[in-house]
Amino acid sequence: MTAEDHPAEGAAAAAARRRTFAIISHPDAGKSTLTESLALNARAIEEAGHIHGKAGRSATVSDWMGMEKDRGISISSASMQLEHRGTVLNLLDTPGHADFSEDTYRVLAAVDAAVMLIDAAKGLEPQTMKLFNVCRHRGIPIITVINKWDRPGLEALELIDEIREETGLDPTPVTWPVGIAGDFHGYLERRTGDLTLIRATPGGRRSAEEEHFSAGEATPEALGLPELADAREESELLGASGADHDQETFLAGISTPVFFAAAVRHLGVPRLLDALVELAPSPEPGPDAEGEPRSLDAPFSAFTFKIQSGMDAAHRDRLAFVRVCSGVFRRGMTVTSARTGRPFSMKYTHLAFGRTREVVDVAYPGDVVGIVNASALRIGDTLYEAQPVEYPPLPRFAPEYFAVARPADMGRMKQFRRGVEQLEAEGVIQVLRSEVRGTHVPVLAAVGPMQFEVVDHRLREEFRSSAKLEPLEHSLARATDESSAQELAGLAGVEVLERSDGQLLALFRDRWHLLGIERTRTHLRLDPLVAA
Numbered sequence: 001m002t003a004e005d006h007p008a009e010g011a012a013a014a015a016a017r018r019r020t021f022a023i024i025s026h027p028d029a030g031k032s033t034l035t036e037s038l039a040l041n042a043r044a045i046e047e048a049g050h051i052h053g054k055a056g057r058s059a060t061v062s063d064w065m066g067m068e069k070d071r072g073i074s075i076s077s078a079s080m081q082l083e084h085r086g087t088v089l090n091l092l093d094t095p096g097h098a099d100f101s102e103d104t105y106r107v108l109a110a111v112d113a114a115v116m117l118i119d120a121a122k123g124l125e126p127q128t129m130k131l132f133n134v135c136r137h138r139g140i141p142i143i144t145v146i147n148k149w150d151r152p153g154l155e156a157l158e159l160i161d162e163i164r165e166e167t168g169l170d171p172t173p174v175t176w177p178v179g180i181a182g183d184f185h186g187y188l189e190r191r192t193g194d195l196t197l198i199r200a201t202p203g204g205r206r207s208a209e210e211e212h213f214s215a216g217e218a219t220p221e222a223l224g225l226p227e228l229a230d231a232r233e234e235s236e237l238l239g240a241s242g243a244d245h246d247q248e249t250f251l252a253g254i255s256t257p258v259f260f261a262a263a264v265r266h267l268g269v270p271r272l273l274d275a276l277v278e279l280a281p282s283p284e285p286g287p288d289a290e291g292e293p294r295s296l297d298a299p300f301s302a303f304t305f306k307i308q309s310g311m312d313a314a315h316r317d318r319l320a321f322v323r324v325c326s327g328v329f330r331r332g333m334t335v336t337s338a339r340t341g342r343p344f345s346m347k348y349t350h351l352a353f354g355r356t357r358e359v360v361d362v363a364y365p366g367d368v369v370g371i372v373n374a375s376a377l378r379i380g381d382t383l384y385e386a387q388p389v390e391y392p393p394l395p396r397f398a399p400e401y402f403a404v405a406r407p408a409d410m411g412r413m414k415q416f417r418r419g420v421e422q423l424e425a426e427g428v429i430q431v432l433r434s435e436v437r438g439t440h441v442p443v444l445a446a447v448g449p450m451q452f453e454v455v456d457h458r459l460r461e462e463f464r465s466s467a468k469l470e471p472l473e474h475s476l477a478r479a480t481d482e483s484s485a486q487e488l489a490g491l492a493g494v495e496v497l498e499r500s501d502g503q504l505l506a507l508f509r510d511r512w513h514l515l516g517i518e519r520t521r522t523h524l525r526l527d528p529l530v531a532a
């Protein structure tokens with residue numbers, strides 16, 4: 001059942017059948033593996049590791065840049081659409097590398113729920129916590145998955161305690177593992193006491209085998225499974241402490257339902273698909289910049305959360321990814337850009353994940369549409385049909401790395417400027433300027449240092465204009481205003497610059513430098529930026 005199968009479906013009805021989410025995790029926790037397993041178990045791909053496009057072209061899930069291949073990490077991000085039990089699942093990809101974070105965080109502005117993936121042997125890791133904090137900031141409900149249960153790891157109860165302590169959420173396990181980490185027999189359904197025994201198929205390429213037992217049938221004696229007695233005991237212990245799933249507190253970001261899985265063998269993954277359908281919220285009327293919700297059945301509207309260029313050599317173009325917020329998207333429709341007031345034709349639109357592309361004809365709230373050659377679009381832009389609306393700006397994250405950028409070859413100044421402008425519009429880097437430095441000498445500001453490498457690579461490859469980057473000693477930025485800016489600019493080691501959205505930023509060497517100034521000059525306006 002895809003969007004096309006319901007041509008007459010209204011936007012609100014279609015939205016009710018949709019779940020739009022992302023997986024947040026630390027590198028190596030198994031995000032790619034889980035993504036592939038979800039797709040396999042929802043029957044969107046035939047074999048783990050390969051996604052098949054309509055044209056029959058097979059492509060691996062990640063990598064679009066040579067650099068990405070060299071490092072073995074995934075930088076691009078887009079979305080994948082799956083279908084499970086009549087519900088459409090939109091999985092938005094988040095690049096996993098710690099340094100390339102701004103993009104990842106922006107994706108979280110386009111989802112309604114997140115799956116927090118934890119490695120059973122490692123517990124909560126730094127990148128998971130950073131992403132979790134952004135989710136909490138935005139009030140995104142979180143489903144927790146403890147992965148790699150097929151391998152020795154921490155004790156289940158220990159992990160539950162750690163989640164509570166580190167995140168402040170109430171963990172409410174929905175399933176409970178039978179067998180310790182490394183000895184995964186199956187799981188109990190805590191609410192009913194039913195048991196699912198699971199067995200990986202040889203080689204793990206196809207989905208796992210599952211056998212279901214009612215609570216009455218599932219006794220340790222009847223099944224010759226002593227581990228089941230321990231699992232029941234622990235589950236009851238959790239019940240006594242009130243750790244049972246509650247939909248209301250989950251949606252309010254107070255509790256998190258927990259599931260156990262071994263994604264590499266597809267164990268517990270079908271249960272997670274069911275959970276996404278049953279528990280994750282469907283798209284709701286989004287508040288516009290004034291806080292007014294726009295009805296799902298209102299005319300089409302969407303916002304741009306990601307722009308990506310040159311996804312591969314065969315498609316050297318610029319894709320803008322928009323999330324539909326209201327109404328029905330139809331290919332070829334003409335919409336208006338809220339920022340420029342200009343009409344915009346949606347003739348060339350795709351669903352995209354990695355290198356696979358399929359033309360989208362119809363899309364509904366919660367869906368992601370990739371618009372080809374959308375050079376007029378910027379990150380955060382709202383598009384609408386008929387009834388004007390503008391969605392709130394996407395959060396800009398606090399940069400911690402700063403570098404002055406100049407073209408290596410002054411003769412290619414024009415290309416250099418165009419390149420910097422383009423990379424900024426895509427949200428690859430933040431660009432700061434000041435009269436002191438001259439407006440043609442931008443300071444690039446990044447959340448992680450790898451963003452500079454991406455800038456350098458793309459300026460060279462796409463604009464034939466290498467950059468000379470000279471790092472600054474600053475590592476901290478605060479938002480300030482005109483009146484404070486003058487005084488700040490006169491202080492040793494402080495530099496004030498203007499971001500392209502007009503926000504003034506004061507840069508400091510480090511926390512101590514900033515603290516010293518804040519202590520003696522309490523009248524200055526120094527607001528924290530959204531922390532990444």
Ligand code: GDP
Nearest residue numbers: 027028029030031032033147148151262263264
């Ligand atoms: P990502 O960096 O989060 O995308 O992690 P990957 O999906 O690339 O997985 C990292 C490593 O962990 C790979 O070697 C996977 O095969 C392995 N892995 C992922 N899930 C599991 C699992 O459930 N069990 C085991 N034993 N290994 C896993």
